[in-house]
Amino acid sequence: MLEPVLGALADLVYPPHCVACGCRQPSGVWLCADCDAKVRRLDGPKCPVCSRPFDGAIDIFTCPNCRGETLHLHFAVAVVRAEGTARDLIHRFKYGREFTLRRVLGDWLVEAFDDPRLADASEAQLVPVPLHPARLRERRFNQSEALADWVARRRGLRVVQPLRRSRPTVTQTHFDRRQRMRNLRAAFALRHNARVKDHSFLLVDDVLTTGSTLDECARVLLEGGARSVRAITVARG
Ligand SMILES: [Zn+2]
Ligand SMILES: [Zn+2]
Numbered sequence: 001m002l003e004p005v006l007g008a009l010a011d012l013v014y015p016p017h018c019v020a021c022g023c024r025q026p027s028g029v030w031l032c033a034d035c036d037a038k039v040r041r042l043d044g045p046k047c048p049v050c051s052r053p054f055d056g057a058i059d060i061f062t063c064p065n066c067r068g069e070t071l072h073l074h075f076a077v078a079v080v081r082a083e084g085t086a087r088d089l090i091h092r093f094k095y096g097r098e099f100t101l102r103r104v105l106g107d108w109l110v111e112a113f114d115d116p117r118l119a120d121a122s123e124a125q126l127v128p129v130p131l132h133p134a135r136l137r138e139r140r141f142n143q144s145e146a147l148a149d150w151v152a153r154r155r156g157l158r159v160v161q162p163l164r165r166s167r168p169t170v171t172q173t174h175f176d177r178r179q180r181m182r183n184l185r186a187a188f189a190l191r192h193n194a195r196v197k198d199h200s201f202l203l204v205d206d207v208l209t210t211g212s213t214l215d216e217c218a219r220v221l222l223e224g225g226a227r228s229v230r231a232i233t234v235a236r237g
Helices: 002-013 033-038 084-095 099-114 133-139 143-155 177-184 212-223
Strands: 076-081 125-128 163-165 188-190 200-208 228-236
Touching: 033 084, 076 099, 076 200, 084 099, 084 200, 084 228, 099 143, 099 228, 125 143, 143 200, 163 212, 177 212, 188 212, 200 212, 212 228
Parallel strands: 076 228, 125 200, 200 228
Antiparallel strands: 163 188
């Protein structure tokens, strides 16, 4: 009863508007239809493992990202391309501490479950990629955790955290794969008492670039006896 009243009051104080272009919107709409339509979904041909979009036929043997790699992650489903509005919103969410953007990004992430390969994911547990405590202090919240919570509520899934960040890593935006792997070495470990054996996990992150962070998380979970590790991300860089 209180919630709708508070919601209506909030609308009076902060009139609802599109988070991308600022146009006025009805209550409960966070991204206007025009802005949403401009965000490109990854619904064309893409790598079945890392979701890298590709013009023409592609498979794990020809994907420039996966070719020749031994991956632990079974596959990752990304929903939108990390460009334009999507990239801006993710940037504001992650570095601008705009927690409220989890609504828009989380709703996109829910679309990952339209992928038939996740039809059996109802028993999977969501695992947000953990942030190192120092990074968490700087960002105020863990963006992967905020997204996992949003998806969990909408899909009736559980969020668990069997992983911990065992040492800080440097931002690896400009690293190649080898540098990323070196940077990530021993970056994650299983938490004491983590229940991993025979469980299926869905890792959650905002963006997949090369997939090396998710793959390192998958490696640790599989070493702990996990049955399967897949991933969902909002965007594909
Ligand atoms: Zn808009
Ligand atoms: Zn690939």
